[in-house]
């Protein structure tokens with residue numbers, strides 16, 4: 001049984017070129033830093049930016065937002081080629097979770113502000129869904145956002161936030177309408193990790 005992807009010539013070429021780049025650029029130190037335990041060091045940051053410059057990090061996204069205008073198959077090729085080398089795609093939360101949601105549902109302003117910087121390897125996101133008393137049953141989440149007229153004031157606690165110790169932004173699921181049925185009234189926020197009032201603790 002052949003479980004390989006069905007690829008066209010352009011996709012096949014991308015696989016070969018990306019593979020050659022990774023063989024040359026990936027070092028054990030970069031692979032280790034991309035595992036989320038210790039966070040990104042300067043080598044992994046530099047690698048992310050170098051990959052961003054090739055245009056391959058945003059390969060499957062529209063050119064308009066800093067992407068390479070490639071196919072969805074290219075996205076799988078990218079993950080496969082990193083996995084073959086026991087490495088993780090840089091910006092993995094931003095690249096594969098936040099970015100695609102922005103592409104589908106974000107405002108033009110949001111897309112223009114964040115997508116090119118994700119595709120260039122410049123910024124990383126942390127993932128904030130789970131709470132101490134809200135795991136599998138995510139609709140039970142309690143973090144609240146109150147609109148004070150100018151800003152949203154967010155209060156609450158999250159746990160297991162992948163990459164929080166080095167991310168630039170947080171992708172945060174927050175309750176914005178406490179009167180709605182519990183599986184409604186939840187919004188996703190992009191929060192600057194350096195915003196006042198955020199405490200990050202290791203577990």
Ligand SMILES: Cc1cc2nc3c(=O)[nH]c(=O)nc-3n(C[C@H](O)[C@H](O)[C@H](O)COP(=O)(O)OP(=O)(O)OC[C@H]3O[C@@H](n4cnc5c(N)ncnc54)[C@H](O)[C@@H]3O)c2cc1C
Pocket residue numbers: 126127128129130131134135136137159160161162163
């Ligand atoms: C490596 C790792 C990385 C993670 N990264 C993130 C992250 O970046 N951001 C984030 O928000 N979260 C993250 N999480 C958290 C993850 O999403 C939660 O662990 C998950 O949602 C389960 O929640 P919980 O741990 O509270 O377990 P619980 O929901 O309390 O579940 C405990 C046990 O009860 C079982 N169970 C739950 N509900 C039911 C049910 N209705 N019927 C029968 N059995 C049930 C479960 O299967 C499990 O065995 C991460 C977790 C891990 C392990």
